[in-house]
Amino acid sequence: MQICVLGAGVAGLTTAYCLAREGHEVTVIDGQPEVALGASYANGGQLSYSYVAPLADPAVLPHLPAWLLRHDSALRFIPRFDLQQWRWCLTFLQACRTDRARQTMLELLSLGALSKATLRELVQREAIEFDYVHNGKLVIYRDKGQFEQARRKMDYLVGAGAAQQALDVSACVNLEPALADAGPLLAGGIHAPSEEAGDCRQFCLALARVLRERYKVCFSLGTRIDRIVTEGRRAVAIRTSGEDVPAAAFVVALGNGSVPLLSMLGVRVPVYPLTGYSLTVQSVPGFTPAVSVTDLHRKVVYASLGSRMRIAGMVEITGMDESQRADRLALLERHAKEVFPRAGNYTAKATWCGHRPATPDSKPLIGPTPYGNLWLNTGHGALGFTLACGSARLLADAIAGRTPTLDLKAYALTR
Template identity: 45%
Template sequence: MREAWGQRAAADETGFMKIIIIGAGIVGLATARCLVNDGHDVTVIDRNAGPGLSSSYANGAQLSYSYVAPLADPSVWRQLPGLLVDRDSPVRFRAGFDPFQYRWLLQFLAACTERQANETIDRLGELAQLSRKVLHNSPDLMAAQFNWTASGKLVVYSSEKSFASARRYADRQVASGTDKRALGRDECLVLEPALASIGDRLVGGIFAPDDETADALLMCREMERLMAESGNPPQFLYNTEVSRFIKRGRTIDGLQTGHGRLSADMYILAAGVGSRPLGRQVGLDLPIYPIKGYSLSVPVAREAAAPRVSVTDAARKIVLARLGDTLRLAGAADIVGDGLDIDFRRTGKLIADARADFPDAADWQSAKLWAGLRPATPTGQPIVGPTRVDNLMVNVGHGALGFTLALGTAQRLADQIAGR
């Protein structure tokens, strides 16, 4: 076994450390869970009043293990004019006065190559499969209540050209061991009868039976509960904002918070988009930009009209997931800064498209609107592991795949600390 990362920080005679995790979203709590299971003394702090109240709150609800293609893709180049001027484009850019926005965009465009996209897909695929393995090998989590369903994921296409391209990509994945199946229009309707309402424009779909759906907010709450009931319960400090790191040389000596100073042997930054400003305090230039997305949560009105399979509409660029008696729709990727204000033109288009496609599925007038910020790196790859600060590690930059990758990156980080 190689030297454990944790040996670079102070530890008691058992080898266990006192560890503070900054961030109580799905990534931070998954990290806490792994470290609690390894026997460490863990404290989780978050500026919000409870777990999962930022980007994990109402995301797309898909555990998309088989679909990990990054936003940075060669096709971006031909779409670029539309991204700059089309107000209804699924990906939208609005220029601001933040130099980092332009630097991030240039790095993003540089990553829009076939070589980089393939490298990213390979790495994200490994992390996604590790996440699935961790979940399915965790009886306590599998028994928890967070609307988990082995629904599978069906991506539907409305043009022969896009469907043919998707089939070629799926064939490559199948050759490397991923279970994906190309379905014709009629096969899509057999698999998910609720798609009959858009059957006139469907040409086919790609089905991944291993993908799943769940409620990320409920999973955060359940992980918190399970850890609190364990034999090694962590401490949860909510309504606690970190104002600054107290640094001594190459190490962090403590955190200054609104509730006083906190100290530990090791610190882990897992605060989503908030990780960048915190990291800058200790000399880290984390390339994380907030990409805003929107979701609707709507009560199901008629069972037969609401999809039960997780559906992604390639033409509309929206995802639909069934969470018990609720239908969750999510879409849009706005590179417009870090504001959480809701653009009602964007959400209005989501509702209009949903009502046009699935008019009887839900009580659309009762839709609950939400906006969240995806912490995205230019390549789409998360940053997991040690930093130039000896006792600071990071688990950040998951973009739109935070829910899918959280358990995998948490396990990867815990393995690094333990020297596994």
């Protein structure tokens, strides 16, 4: 079958891969001149399969006043005259109930496990390189109360099959000696030894090469999609800046770009951009962490990618402003220097600002739309790299009419 995948970020490319492997004739369209120039460009690099805490959690509620009032808060909300923003925030607050947050955690955990297995198979089969490491992850806490809360959440996740263990401060520093400088700041950590890391953009570039060369996937890059042309309840073509592209089926994997195109068809997808920033510095051997680290207090993640260290963080509910804000990047750098003062050459850094395409409950949207042959694979939020391969696998099963490994209802638009 001829299938058109809209979007060449990590969600679109992994979807194209799963579909092309099944013998479909796949075309990938993206408005940018190269793949992975959206949210997949310089993200945190963590493949966080078993530490899948959704942002919508009752624990965030006491922090809301700080988000609203403090300029140096890692999480910031700037209210706008934007119905989409307010609707998203209200649904987010509803998703902060303990029972819903726990259910979401289990569903993300299952999707994470499927993603890990699917990514490993892909890497073995196609031998692609993207600074992929099986290095585990340590989530560090500065506050004793938060650490105790995290231990309880960990017990719940371990009961559901996640591999995690709680470490006291000296065990944290033993595991990751690069944390020695930060030792006095810490209250403890949760170690997830099965986590991985890699460079998402390199992964996308390598996968696109494989798709072109081995699976004869056609790429139409630098091609803006203006609308999806429908007849009755079926999509028939993609209207681009050039010509209409017909196909038998279509997958919307446009990240934040999914919202305007689908709303033209009367399909409302609850995706909102959560802005974040990253810094990439050259590593300093002996001082750069080998294990991926998440500083929960500051909401900053660290991953070693070959000879570089990626530092990513900040969550801003402020809309799709494309400018990199110097004050937020400077704050991110200050936070990094608090924990790893000697880990990288901070003067020669690459900076980036990206927009996580996030749903209020932190689960992606995978599956059908009201248009029979128009499918969704979008809204992966803060875990798009982690969940991409499993999401693509599930969607390919659904398109083929097979019963997917996981119940698609959990990720459906109508959930």
